[in-house]
Amino acid sequence: PARGWRDGKAASFDAYDAKAEALALLAASGAPVDNLQVMGEAGDAWHPGQSGTLRLGPKTVLASFGMLHPLVLKAFDLDGAVAAVEVYLDAIPPKRASGFARPAYTPPALQAVRRDFAFLVPAALATDALVRAVKGADKAAIVSARVFDVFTGQGVEDGHKSVAVEIVLQPTAKSFTDEELKAVADKVVAAAAKQGASLRV
Known part of the structure; x- marks a missing residue:
């Protein structure tokens, strides 16, 4: 469920919030977030002018983020604007001899x-x-x-x-x-x- 503090007027989530979530998910997945670039729009499923992609170089897309297109919202009977993120885990570079290496996942022994x-x-x-x-x-x-x-x-x-x-x-x-x-x-x-x-x- 969504969390919120309601001492004032709540502001809707936007493409910037979606971008922050995408970066957090990529960082947790071991992607080199400091080397990523924000480029272009994410595609037909996204609202024009309110989406983008996070790329490692000009061709490797690691995530898409932004506001969903009104036609997508209508197709799923969703009311109001919806921010979303799509992460492409298979695009994250695998371990290699030098440079960036995605660490192997080890379940933590202590509670976060x-x-x-x-x-x-x-x-x-x-x-x-x-x-x-x-x-x-x-x-x-x-x-x-x-x-x-x-x-x-x-x-x-x-x-x-x-x-x-x-x-x-x-x-x-x-x-x-x-x-x-x-x-x-x-x-x-x-x-x-x-x-x-x-x-x-």
């Missing part, structure tokens, strides 16, 4: 920890930029980050939006201590601040 943050950000800031900054705050601990709510309205300054981000931390050798979790949270807030975001309290 989830933490939510609500940031006040300039309205012009793309949510995917915030997500990438947050995820990069502690690459050893944070395995994923995603936006689960965006809204404006009561309690939000003009020219700004409230963006709720969930991060997932995966312990390896032992569970996180309270001090370690606080240290990660401090890094997340500091990384977001570099994007012009401040923690809502």
Whole structure:
């Protein structure tokens, strides 16, 4: 089910949110997200001007993202705009002797920890930029980050939006201590601040 904080007017998800989700899924799948390019429109199933592809070079498409075409929505009896992502796992480069190698999946032995943050950000800031900054705050601990709510309205300054981000931390050798979790949270807030975001309290 969708998550949301309803202190104000909820904003609809858009192509930028879909792009952020696509990048998060590709990163979790071992793709070299720092080397990807956003190119072109995704195809006939997508809304014109509101979609794109993430590519490794000009020909290798790893994901499509954006808003679905109105005809697709009608065919499935869907009401309202729908943001979607399609990831092509087979296109992610396999392991090779040098350069990028997709790591083999090993199920984690310890339970992941989830933490939510609500940031006040300039309205012009793309949510995917915030997500990438947050995820990069502690690459050893944070395995994923995603936006689960965006809204404006009561309690939000003009020219700004409230963006709720969930991060997932995966312990390896032992569970996180309270001090370690606080240290990660401090890094997340500091990384977001570099994007012009401040923690809502």
